[in-house]
Amino acid sequence: MPVLRDYYISHQWLRELKRRGVRTMVGVYFRVPDREPVVVGHYNSAPRPMSAARAVRVIMDQEDARGFQIVVPRKIAPRALHKIRHVSQVVGWRYFPDSHGRRPCGCPMCQPRGEIRSRRLREAYEASFGGG
Template sequence: MTLLVHLTPAKNIRSIRRAGIRAVSVGRSDATGVYCLPVLPSYQITYQWGRELRRSGQRTLVAVHFRIPDDEPVLVGHYNAPPVELGSAAAAALIAEQQDARGYELLVPRPILASEIHRIRGVKQVTGWRYMPNAHGMPPCGCPICNPRGGYGAAKIRKAYMADD
């Protein structure tokens, strides 16, 4: 059984304990499912999406650990590349053997039942990368998609972006 972790806002804990995790996320291949990552020896890689998910406005995230069969098909790949379908154990091994596994994600194309949940725990809230892996030291993109109105420092970033064009 492959142990995977899904990050979600803390307000969802009661619902998840009662009914599991709904498969509402839409992947790049138009498949709906649950985004997650395998639990790896590196805390940083296992919970890498935490900081990026906090940018959407959720302040406190929790980790939902669950187990699925090793041969269950999942979609795996880097966030900006087309995913491939593999068994969950093979997908976890693919991520674990990467030299730099930042930006990898796994999509389970079905809901996770409450009986499959192993545990729910808090996570460090500043773990992970923002915007994209290796973004440190690079100026942020000022386009309206990457930098929507109302974000911290958004007007200044957009102004610099427009001046460069």
Template structure:
């Protein structure tokens, strides 16, 4: 059984304990599912998406740990590359053997039942990266997709982007 973790806002905990996690996240290849990562020895890699998910306004995230069979098909890959379909154990091994596993994601194309949930716990607030892995020291992108109107500091970033 592969142990995976899904990050979600803390306000969803009661619903998740009662009914599990719905498969509503749009993935590539017209697949909807649940985004997650395998639990790895590295805390930072396991919870790497936490800081990026907080950019959408959620301040308190929790980690939902759940187990699925090793041969369960999942989609795995780097966020900016086409995903491949593998068994969950093979996908976890693929992520674990990467030299730099930041930016990898795993999409389980089905809902998680409440009985499959192992535990729910809080997540350290400063874990992960923002914008993209290795973004430190690089100026942020000023396009409207990366910096929508009304986002904190977006006008200043867009002005600097247009002045280049």
């Protein structure tokens, strides 16, 4: 994500990434040229190719930018790294934006084996169909 004035939007994916069991994450900040080809989109829609500068504008123009992401489809060279720093570990959302207070989907696609609490969620999901 680009570094925006809104810290929450810039670091919104932190809790979703931590859901995999990682305890502490850091921010790795790097620069890409404005004309760099990237893809941008909401996590549940098809990404669109465009320049890095235009992708940042797309996100900034959203009324609610939660769930948006920018992907740089190449390896980031070490010389492009700007800084690595500690970030707040409680920023962001899990599962999807506005999921707070809603039970996560328990289907095997959304809750693959080995994820934290996935077995319980899958069992509850299967029981809801009378199979458990």
